[in-house]
Amino acid sequence: MRTKTAWILASLLLAPLAAAQEVSRLEISKPPGGAEALTRIDLYLPADVSSLDFNNPINGERTRLAVAKDDAGGDLLAAHDAVNAEWVAQGYEVESPVSFAGIGDYANNKDVNIGIVLKVAPTSGAKAITIEGTVALNFIDTSSAKKATLKAIPTETAWGSPGVDTPIGPVRIEPASSMFMDDVIYQGYQVMSPNAPVIAVTVVGGDASEEANSMGMGLEPGMFVIKGDAPQTVDLNVTYASTETKEIPFKLTFGVGL
Numbered sequence: 558m559r560t561k562t563a564w565i566l567a568s569l570l571l572a573p574l575a576a577a578q579e580v581s582r583l584e585i586s587k588p589p590g591g592a593e594a595l596t597r598i599d600l601y602l603p604a605d606v607s608s609l610d611f612n613n614p615i616n617g618e619r620t621r622l623a624v625a626k627d628d629a630g631g632d633l634l635a636a637h638d639a640v641n642a643e644w645v646a647q648g649y650e651v652e653s654p655v656s657f658a659g660i661g662d663y664a665n666n667k668d669v670n671i672g673i674v675l676k677v678a679p680t681s682g683a684k685a686i687t688i689e690g691t692v693a694l695n696f697i698d699t700s701s702a703k704k705a706t707l708k709a710i711p712t713e714t715a716w717g718s719p720g721v722d723t724p725i726g727p728v729r730i731e732p733a734s735s736m737f738m739d740d741v742i743y744q745g746y747q748v749m750s751p752n753a754p755v756i757a758v759t760v761v762g763g764d765a766s767e768e769a770n771s772m773g774m775g776l777e778p779g780m781f782v783i784k785g786d787a788p789q790t791v792d793l794n795v796t797y798a799s800t801e802t803k804e805i806p807f808k809l810t811f812g813v814g815l
Contacts, residue, residue: 619693631680726752
């Protein structure tokens with residue numbers, strides 16, 4: 558296998574919104590014998606993420622890669638789509654080539670990292686790649702906050718399940734951080750809702766969130782803690798909000814160095 562990895566700054570095209578966008582990492586894999594090639598691109602985008610919905614940060618329907626090509630005539634996006642079509646024909650599921658890869662600057666609550674994975678390598682002799690598209694990020698509109706009581710929400714949800722239907726849309730509970738104290742487990746749970754982000758939650762009848770928090774178990778918005786064995790279902794008092802999606806266009810050309 559031949560793998561090329563480079564940490565580079567992008568050569569930006571003339572687009573005011575892209576003034577500080579960067580490609581921070583490029584990895585190209587060309588296995589021998591016709592095995593699947595890969596081009597991995599890490600893209601750094603400036604953005605204020607103080608109200609980002611961290612449990613559902615990217616809007617997949619509005620995020621798209623429109624162009625991925627090299628300067629030797631290779632259409633990387635078309636080749637990637639052709640590989641995906643073969644996978645689908647064989648009964649496999651495929652994912653978008655664009656995904657959320659984390660926060661760029663946690664300390665200052667800003668900037669995002671986006672991953673782009675293409676199931677193809679650039680054309681032999683190519684010296685540059687051009688990518689163009691849109692990343693759509695979901696932000697919580699805290700001014701729209703409302704309260705609701707959700708009944709009988711399971712504390713265990715099957716993998717891939719959207720959850721149970723509730724008055725605020727589908728809701729599921731996922732295990733998060735945990736802590737042991739005097740042989741007793743304190744299990745944190747995250748309440749997830751793609752349509753209405755949960756920004757505060759308590760269990761009807763009481764939970765151990767305050768106790769766990771006082772012992773140093775950090776809790777994120779939308780989390781609660783159960784002490785000991787968890788019940789199969791819980792009733793929840795939640796504060797939820799609506800989501801605003803903001804689109805960030807990108808258009809960059811950068812060297813390949815093959």
